[in-house]
Amino acid sequence: xxxxxxQIENNPDLVRDIESKAVLSVDVSxxxxxxxxxxxxxxxxxxxxxTKSRLEQIEQxxxxxxxxxxxxxxxxxxx
Numbered sequence: 001x002x003x004x005x006x007q008i009e010n011n012p013d014l015v016r017d018i019e020s021k022a023v024l025s026v027d028v029s030x031x032x033x034x035x036x037x038x039x040x041x042x043x044x045x046x047x048x049x050x051t052k053s054r055l056e057q058i059e060q061x062x063x064x065x066x067x068x069x070x071x072x073x074x075x076x077x078x079x
Contacts, residue, residue: 005024008014013027025031 004018005015015024
């Protein structure tokens with residue numbers, strides 16, 4: 001396969017596959033940076049989803065507590 005690849009002039013990070021005419025990147029450090037950025041982005045999205053879920057649960061619990069406090073207040077006012 002290496003015989004079918006030629007370096008592209010003025011760009012050391014790119015090669016051309018002679019058979020398919022495809023231009024390929026051989027920038028390993030760029031790929032590593034991309035993967036790390038993607039990993040961080042996915043982690044951030046997961047954290048946001050978890051935070052949203054926790055917030056929704058807290059809102060539900062607060063609404064429940066409000067109902068209980070209102071019921072207790074109503075019961076106390078009847079005494």
